[in-house]
Amino acid sequence: METNLPVVLPEHIGIIMDGNGRWAKKRGLPRTAGHKEGAANFRRIARYCSSIGIRYLTVYAFSTENWSRPALEIRALLGLFQEYLEESIRDFAHDDIQVRFIGDTSAFPQKLQDLIQKTKELCQGRTGMVLNIAMNYGGRTEIVQAAQALAKKVKDGVLLPEEITQELFSQQLYTAGQPDPDLIIRPSGENRISNFLLWQSAYSEYVIMDVLWPDFTPEDLNAALWEYTKRSRRFGGV
Numbered sequence: 001m002e003t004n005l006p007v008v009l010p011e012h013i014g015i016i017m018d019g020n021g022r023w024a025k026k027r028g029l030p031r032t033a034g035h036k037e038g039a040a041n042f043r044r045i046a047r048y049c050s051s052i053g054i055r056y057l058t059v060y061a062f063s064t065e066n067w068s069r070p071a072l073e074i075r076a077l078l079g080l081f082q083e084y085l086e087e088s089i090r091d092f093a094h095d096d097i098q099v100r101f102i103g104d105t106s107a108f109p110q111k112l113q114d115l116i117q118k119t120k121e122l123c124q125g126r127t128g129m130v131l132n133i134a135m136n137y138g139g140r141t142e143i144v145q146a147a148q149a150l151a152k153k154v155k156d157g158v159l160l161p162e163e164i165t166q167e168l169f170s171q172q173l174y175t176a177g178q179p180d181p182d183l184i185i186r187p188s189g190e191n192r193i194s195n196f197l198l199w200q201s202a203y204s205e206y207v208i209m210d211v212l213w214p215d216f217t218p219e220d221l222n223a224a225l226w227e228y229t230k231r232s233r234r235f236g237g238v
């Protein structure tokens with residue numbers, strides 16, 4: 001068990017909260033029970049990241065592809081978002097956490113959209129860790145939307161095609177103004193990106209861990225941080 005922390009911490013961590021279904025299956029429970037545990041762990045780990053001084057945390061809660069899951073599972077997930085967001089808002093106030101949402105949240109039920117709006121308002125003026133919750137998020141959709149926004153500017157005559165730079169492109173993304181993730185953690189052992197922060201993760205270090213998300217502890221996070229410090233990040237240089 002890793003309880004010590006390295007001196008140098010990543011500024012931005014991304015987490016793919018994977019393995020809820022398998023966690024439940026292992027216990028003979030419905031998949032939704034795994035999501036419930038996963039949601040509780042989301043709060044725990046977000047608060048832990050804030051407590052150790054992480055500046056940005058992005059968690060993958062619902063992808064654009066997750067709509068293809070059975071209606072019952074989607075309904076349960078939406079219910080959990082509602083319940084845990086309400087509770088988290090209270091908790092996160094103590095930690096001064098700034099909650100933001102990335103993804104097309106307009107697709108969610110009105111009640112959830114209202115809560116998302118309320119959360120944004122409550123977080124105004126906070127200065128602590130930025131917590132991006134990716135909901136109805138897809139990296140490819142995000143990139144296409146950025147391309148469309150820039151194409152429109154070109155069409156309107158306010159931008160020349162040769163003025164489009166990586167920086168300008170980044171400014172069209174949900175994460176505009178934020179640093180790219182240094183470290184992306186994927187519990188549950190799967191070796192996939194799954195459409196998560198495709199543009200932003202160009203030089204991120206990936207740490208895949210053999211633990212299911214509901215079982216993922218602060219000690220696991222510390223172990224990922226130590227693994228990160230061992231990597232030599234060269235950003236394509238030597």
Ligand code: FPP
Nearest residue numbers: 017018019020021022038039061081084085
């Ligand atoms: C992937 O595990 C997990 C999800 C699709 C849902 C993640 C959502 C939460 C943890 C709730 C977060 C709550 C808030 C308030 C943001 P999986 O179901 O694909 O697991 P499996 O691969 O084992 O089937």
